[in-house]
Amino acid sequence: MGNLDAKAENWITFRPAIGGIQIHLNETQHYGVGTLGFAAIDEYGNTGYVTAEHVVDDTQYQIWQPYDYGDDDYKLGKATRESDLDYSDSAWVPCDSTFAVLPKVYNPTIGSNDDFFVESFSDSEEGDYVYFAGIISNLQGGTVINDDEEVWNFHCGRLYHQCTMNASAINGDSGSPVFKMLDNNSIEIVGLLQGINNGNVVYSHISYVNDDLDVAPYTVYDMIIPGQTYPPNDLDGDGLYEDLTGDGTFGFDDVVCLFNMV
CATH class of the missing domain: 2.40.10.10 (Trypsin-like serine proteases)
Structure with missing residues (x-):
């Protein structure tokens, strides 16, 4: 595993955002790229993501994904919580109106289409x-x-x-x-x-990351729709989760599930 066996596409734009992709800090004296760790959820049900504190550096700085291209479409929030610096190097970035997250980590292995x-x-x-x-x-x-x-x-x-x-x-x-x-x-x-x-x-x-930030990794089970047994599926990889019941197919039951949600 490693560079020779990698697709190396983790630097492209991902929306919703997932773990293992490139993020960018572009501030005076604070410049560089790092890796988004994983989607997370807090005690109130708010979602966001976790990365290393030294990547985002401070709660005042704008984070971008994959780069600061000078366009709001590439913004990926600002950290609002940082670790206490004794037991973890971590920071929490909550979602805002410009982006969402999914409980996935990018799989860079050549030949794999599944994260x-x-x-x-x-x-x-x-x-x-x-x-x-x-x-x-x-x-x-x-x-x-x-x-x-x-x-x-x-x-x-x-x-x-x-x-x-x-x-x-x-x-x-x-x-x-x-x-x-x-x-x-x-x-x-x-x-x-x-x-x-x-x-x-x-x-x-x-x-220690969880305790420092008061969040936990966002898992597929957090996505389960009330009344269903399995998390939704994106059957064709277009970012839309049409299989709401999670049974592996798209059909009438998914339409009913959607109707019951509105």
Whole structure:
């Protein structure tokens, strides 16, 4: 896995926004690109996304996706909450009227037309095999070699209880979602990539990210329409979820479901 096996399309415009795609900060003295971590939801049902705090730098700055092209269509909100800088390098960006999010992570693997669906979240442990999806390194995997490490972060200072995995990352991968692979192209979010320590990827436990920001990863189960059993499906990949009942087909039951929602 990695660059040689990647489609490298994570830098294009994604609406709704999903994890593993490029975001951009373009401010005086604060310029660079990073990776959108994952869609998230707060206790009030508001959706947004999480990325590394050092990517967005401050709550006053406009974030763009994929770049600042000087057009409002490329705006992707501003961070409103940041971590306490002891246990995670993370920031929360709520959705506004200009964009929405989906519980997906971009799959950069060549030959794959299906992105990863976020099904669950939990902390990882030493010995687990996990992956991250970054805009530079694309899809990389490695074993968790330490799940309780103290590291130095150039932006946050000293961070406690961090995880390290035996994989490499590059500038621009910061903020990447870290996850376990599940069945049926689904994933379990385990953390948020914040940097490198002694040549290994360092990421913050998802539980600390959740606690710091008072949010949780947005999963496919959060999309289930009241009265239905399964989350909606986008059957043809056009961004419209016509299969509202989630049964894998578009038919009369979906029309009835839509009628009951209006």
